[in-house]
Amino acid sequence: MTQEVQDLLKTPCFDLHVEAGARMVPFAGYEMPVQYPLGVKKEHLHTRASAGLFDVSHMGQLRLHGPNAAKALEALVPVDILDLPQGKQRYALFTNDEGGLQDDLMVSNFGDHLFLVVNAACKNQDIAHLRQHLPDDVEIEILEDRALLALQGPLAAQVLARHIPYTADMVFMDSRVLKFDGVDCIIGRAGYTGEDGFEISIPAEHADRLTRLLLSEAEVEWIGLGARDSLRLESGLCLYGHDIDTSTTPVEASLLWAISKARRADGIRPGGFPGAEIVLEQIATKAVSRKRVGMIGLGKAPVREGAVLYNEQDQEIGIITSxxxxxxxxxxxxxxxxxxxxxxxxxxxxxxxxxxxxxMKIAKMPFVEQRYYRG
Structure with missing residues (x-):
């Protein structure tokens, strides 16, 4: 075994993946399942038709405590955190001084604290960023002893309601702390596939047992990183480090919807986030040189990340990111x-x-209709 493999971290569900015959690969410092014996295409189609279970425990889970936590976090993101209702979550972006994107994340308001889920590859830098910029009266609690599962697909809700009946009353972007077979779990009705579904944060000591309960349901199959990537791309969702990064502004990335009205130039709390002057100027003038777009291939072969794009005059005009x-x-x-x-x-x-x-031709995203449950 190489030193590299020895140094990889394992999620609380690692033994379950091995038991299920997963092909494990290095990903963001972890040994993660890229696919199972079902295969990437069948895993993808199963999630669209039924219920797929994803281990996303490599993501960073944090709590921010203190009466000024919302105000302090809002100074780092172009998102309305102060008015985020209790029991709701919101997609947010960490920006830098040039208006570039340092990471994207989910923020939930639980009243006495904020719960954050950040990308695995950016976890350490995000924690350092928060420690550098948050005031002393905001405590950062890093949750290192929790698994994170995503149950996604049109049958996900009925599966989860068998174990946690209250989840049936949740709608897209709700967040709750609910008991799952006697264990307090953090549950959000959201996901990264474009399908209805839930993300379930479980104390690590109970992860094996509760995961087995979900896998015992006839509708549920393990789904690996390969299908997770094709599902999110069909749904027009960005992958950090590929479709967005520190050189990309929200306006270039076609993420205007992720900048809350309250934080725009004519909002009640305009600007006030890193790079705000640049981002708000780009919104006002539409003065960007490039845009993130969707594309449909007119042939049969898929086009992968890194392929250079040309116009009909054979001039270079862009690049494929996914x-x-x-x-x-x-x-x-x-x-x-x-x-x-x-x-x-x-x-x-x-x-x-x-x-x-x-x-290829420029096309509207998402390619496959998003089916979030809004009630």
């Missing part, structure tokens, strides 16, 4: 960045793959 065969959509799809003048729907572009130019 690509997949589109198992549910039925043809190759991708997202990436193109020069602003080529971002209109149905514009023909060409991706270079092994020396060949593959035709």
């Amino acid at each position: 690509g997949t065969a589109g198992p549910s959509f039925g043809s190759p799809i991708a997202m990436g960045y193109v020069a602003k003048e080529f971002a209109s729907l149905d514009t023909l572009v060409f991706a270079e793959v092994r020396g060949k130019k593959m035709p």
Whole structure:
């Protein structure tokens, strides 16, 4: 065994993955399941049709305590945290002084504290960022002894309601602390597949038992990182470090919806976040040179991340940041960045793959309709 493999962390569900025959790979410092014997395509289609279970315990889970926690966090994100209702969660972005994106995250308000879930690859830098910028009266509690599961798909709600009846009354972006077979779990009705579903934070000591309870349901199959990636791409959702990063502003990334009205120039608490002057100027003037767009492949072969994009005159105009065969959509799809003048729907572009130019057209995202349960 190499030192690299020895140094990889394991989630509380590691033994369950091995037992299920998962192919384990290094991912964000952890040994994670990329697929199971079912295979990536069947796992993807199962999630769209039934209920898929994902181990996302590599993500960072944090609590912020203190009466000024919301005000302090709001100074780091272009999102309305002060008015986030208790029992609700919101998608947020950490920005830098240039308006670039340091990470994306989920923030839940539990009244006496905020609960944050951050990306695995950015976990340590996010914690350092919070420690550097939050005042002394805001305590950061790092939850290192919890698993995080995502139960996703059209049958996820009926499966979970058998064990936690109250979840049936939750709607998209609700967050609750509820008992699951006697154990207090943090449950949010959200996910990363575009399907209805839940994210369930479980104390590590109970993770094996409660995970087995979910897996015992006929509708539920383990789903690996491979299908997680194709599902989120069909749903038009960004992957940090690929589709967004520190060089990308929210306006370039077509994430205007993630900037709360309260924090915009005409809002009740305008600006006040890192890079606000740059971001608000871009919103006002639309003065960006590139835009994140969706693309549909006009051939059969998928186009992968890193493929350079050209216009009909063979001039370089952008790059693919994510690509997949589109198992549910039925043809190759991708997202990436193109020069602003080529971002209109149905514009023909060409991706270079092994020396060949593959035709694609700019398309609306999501490619597959999002099915979040809003009540």
